[in-house]
Amino acid sequence: MRRYISLFVILSVAGLVSWWSAKSEAGVSHHIHAEVTKLVPLFAEDPSSINGFVVDPTLQPILATSLQQAITESRQLHRDIVVVVTGGDHESFGDGTATHVAVLSVDHHSVVGLRIVCSSKTDPVLIAGVFSNQTNRIDMP
Numbered sequence: 001m002r003r004y005i006s007l008f009v010i011l012s013v014a015g016l017v018s019w020w021s022a023k024s025e026a027g028v029s030h031h032i033h034a035e036v037t038k039l040v041p042l043f044a045e046d047p048s049s050i051n052g053f054v055v056d057p058t059l060q061p062i063l064a065t066s067l068q069q070a071i072t073e074s075r076q077l078h079r080d081i082v083v084v085v086t087g088g089d090h091e092s093f094g095d096g097t098a099t100h101v102a103v104l105s106v107d108h109h110s111v112v113g114l115r116i117v118c119s120s121k122t123d124p125v126l127i128a129g130v131f132s133n134q135t136n137r138i139d140m141p
Contacts, residue, residue: 028120031121032085032118036102036116037083040081040104044071050067053124053125053126055127056128059128062130066111066132069132073107081106084105097128099117112130112131112132114127115130
């Protein structure tokens with residue numbers, strides 16, 4: 001009987017840790033989604049607003065160009081920009097330093113991908129890299 005009780009306790013603790021981890025990750029992804037969604041109109045209103053979002057200032061020009069491309073495509077097609085956040089770094093463009101990837105799409109077409117560094121719901125969302133297609137990749141040096 002003791003063996004079953006200890007097994008039950010171990011499985012309960014493991015389940016609790018797994019549940020808490022999944023809930024925490026979902027909160028971080030939601031935080032990133034909200035911040036990136038706010039970034040686009042903020043940038044459209046004031047392009048210098050991206051300054052606080054980049055890990056390295058050398059990313060600012062390519063980020064500005066990429067966001068402008070998304071805004072232009074959205075306006076031309078009369079479609080919203082949709083942000084999709086996934087955990088982990090991008091397989092093709094990442095080096096493992098990003099915690100998430102946010103892809104901005106217009107009419108089911110990926111316009112720009114952002115490699116994000118953010119570990120908790122209270123951390124700032126920092127952009128560590130920008131990519132727009134298979135041949136255009138800019139990362140933090």
